[in-house]
Amino acid sequence: MLSTSDIRFALLFIQLFSLYRETSSLKSMVIKVPEAVKSGDTVTLKCEYDLENVALYSIKWYWNDEEFYRYIPKESPPFKAFPVKLVNVDLSKSGANAVTLRGVHRQLTGDYKCEVSADGPLFHTDILVARMIVAELPHDDPIMSLRDTKVEIGKKIQVECFSASSDPEANLTWFINNKEAKDNNDFITIHPTKVEKDAMLELKSARSKIEILTNKSHFIQGVMTVRCVGSVYNLWHGSVENYIRDDSPKLAQVLGSTLSQSQLDPIFEHHGNNATWMKRVSNLNLFLCLMFSISRIVLR
Ligand SMILES: *[C@@H]1O[C@H](CO)[C@@H](O)[C@H](O)[C@H]1NC(C)=O
Numbered sequence: 001m002l003s004t005s006d007i008r009f010a011l012l013f014i015q016l017f018s019l020y021r022e023t024s025s026l027k028s029m030v031i032k033v034p035e036a037v038k039s040g041d042t043v044t045l046k047c048e049y050d051l052e053n054v055a056l057y058s059i060k061w062y063w064n065d066e067e068f069y070r071y072i073p074k075e076s077p078p079f080k081a082f083p084v085k086l087v088n089v090d091l092s093k094s095g096a097n098a099v100t101l102r103g104v105h106r107q108l109t110g111d112y113k114c115e116v117s118a119d120g121p122l123f124h125t126d127i128l129v130a131r132m133i134v135a136e137l138p139h140d141d142p143i144m145s146l147r148d149t150k151v152e153i154g155k156k157i158q159v160e161c162f163s164a165s166s167d168p169e170a171n172l173t174w175f176i177n178n179k180e181a182k183d184n185n186d187f188i189t190i191h192p193t194k195v196e197k198d199a200m201l202e203l204k205s206a207r208s209k210i211e212i213l214t215n216k217s218h219f220i221q222g223v224m225t226v227r228c229v230g231s232v233y234n235l236w237h238g239s240v241e242n243y244i245r246d247d248s249p250k251l252a253q254v255l256g257s258t259l260s261q262s263q264l265d266p267i268f269e270h271h272g273n274n275a276t277w278m279k280r281v282s283n284l285n286l287f288l289c290l291m292f293s294i295s296r297i298v299l300r
């Protein structure tokens with residue numbers, strides 16, 4: 001037979017167990033906030049949860065720590081928007097599972113929080129946070145600057161890429177003949193991107209420099225294509241490209257297919273030519289000396 005204390009203990013156990021179940025029920029909560037959006041866009045933030053048969057008491061949305069929207073089904077009207085600077089809630093598209101913001105401003109970059117409370121008697125509450133960046137996109141493609149559009153294989157070239165006025169600054173990526181160029185110390189050096197701030201609009205520009213020690217494999221039928229691609233998340237892409245021609249001396253180009261890389265070096269070729277030329281000169285001197293000596297013997 002069970003004593004009353006046994007029954008009480010069993011009931012307590014069941015209560016504790018159900019409390020635990022309730023705690024875990026809110027764990028299925030999910031917040032859906034885009035990582036980055038374009039300034040001026042209309043954005044819907046979602047909060048999904050499963051209260052497992054307990055009624056919803058309230059949903060509260062915060063930007064950083066400022067509450068801007070609240071939804072309480074038991075109240076009339078159930079929704080309320082609070083004035084938070086630059087936040088513009090579209091009440092017709094907000095409710096128990098989502099809140100919609102109109103024309104988001106760059107300054108609304110920040111942490112968005114969704115707080116869900118289940119109804120009494122426990123009013124269990126859970127909160128989730130997600131960061132959203134409101135980006136200002138560049139108006140134009142990046143600009144490329146290069147000093148030379150011709151190069152002798154074995155020489156270095158420098159190319160710069162500049163992407164103006166965005167927030168955050170654009171990521172710049174380099175491509176040589178449609179293949180992404182990676183800094184590899186030997187042939188390719190990509191200097192760290194310099195970020196410059198435009199004081200007036202508080203926008204940023206990015207400047208990247210690549211140095212290429214040219215080799216034969218950089219040229220396809222005598223042409224190297226250098227492209228710079230700017231991106232701001234997956235919201236914006238812009239690109240610019242230029243062509244650099246192989247300007248190696250013709251001899252080096254002709255012999256290029258059979259000679260090794262070091263012999264391809266145009267400077268080496270020049271030295272080789274000078275050396276043979278010098279040899280010819282000294283052979284001629286020797287010949288003239290000999291002739292002179294012979295003629296002196298003969299004429300004596
Ligand atoms: C030429 O440079 C590339 C890097 O851009 C490198 O991967 C390749 O090995 C080099 N080729 C030769 C023949 O040295």
Ligand SMILES: *[C@@H]1O[C@H](CO)[C@@H](O)[C@H](O)[C@H]1NC(C)=O
Nearest residue numbers: 168169170171231232233234
């Ligand atoms: C730049 O690239 C990095 C690495 O891929 C990425 O984490 C970052 O979000 C990008 N930033 C922008 C502004 O696109």
Ligand SMILES: *[C@@H]1O[C@H](CO)[C@@H](O)[C@H](O)[C@H]1NC(C)=O
Nearest residue numbers: 269270271272273274275277
């Ligand atoms: C010969 O060598 C000199 C330097 O020693 C160089 O200035 C010149 O360009 C070379 N000439 C040729 C034809 O390679």
